[in-house]
Amino acid sequence: MSSRIRLAHFLPAIALTLGLLAAGCSTDASSTTAAAEAPAAPAASAATETTISITDPWFKAADKGMTAAFGTLVNNTDKPLTIVSATSDVSTMELHEMTMKDGKMVMQPKEGGFVLPAKGKHELSPGGDHLMFMELKSPVQAGDEVTFTLKLADGSTVPFTAVAKPYSGAEESYAPDGGMTMSSGSASK
Template sequence: MYSPCSRSLLLPAAALAAAVLVSGCGGQTTAAAPPSRAAAAVATDAPSPALTITDPWVKTGEKGMTAAFGTLVNNTDAELTVVSGTSPLSPKVELHEVVESGGKMVMRPKEGGFVVPAHGSHQLAPGGDHIMLMGVTGKVEPGAEVPFTLTLADGATVRFTAIGKDFAGGKENYQPGEDKS
């Protein structure tokens, strides 16, 4: 005998949707969502982007230089490398690191970009790796929304918006004249 419940089990569906349908066929009341809602939730799930950034922010300040921070998250099975960035806030955006040189901490371009391990993360933080904006022509206010585009080694791009945030920092100086040797 062919029933509507057995027909719905034959349709390709996610395990969650099938479980809801099976429990409904048994004549028992269940607290699970109706089958149509469960199927809709499964059908609208999109794959995660290859690379995302959590808690992105940019240091507030006057025109000149500033930097953006956050945590890069790799959602893939392969290592990803961020090789460049752009922002309408600045004509020149570089990927930077802070390292010890000659007994003092200096900022310099990050050779090879930011490598984010498979299913891992890479932190961008004051005093460490960061996205440097040079030649900023306007003031970055608290709460400002600053758009960015990062380019990966394979040519893919990732867009995000960083929020302006006041930060006194650990003596970083993102202004012209800083020793970068």
């Protein structure tokens, strides 16, 4: 009988020890889960730090030839970023700017790319900086979606999709040498 009494005294101690071990395992498991999740948060914020977003992206619908994409590029990082090129399946592309030369507004490739200041914006608009589609491979009608990819100076890329819209603009005429003349009419969307 004395061995039964001793066993009765040890059972609560054994149960308590097993309970603590189980609790310790649960704590370790949740710590392991939390530790496994912890690295994901910095990775997500790191992705945010290198992200450029675009507000109201759109593409000028066209049957052939040249056309352009517009919108507002937003730098979501704490450092300046430079867009050095753009690509698309629908056409070869160039970064373009509008500038005055010899009293005329002309379009030309943007030397050095588009620089987005830290936490800043860069407007792409008709009559200003824009993403130029040089020779469309097929017509892009109003409502079509056009995907293009921006390449940054650090080698990273950012894809975007823009919706094609009808736009008569300032009735610009693209010259084969890359020049552009504009009529005296005003631009309207």
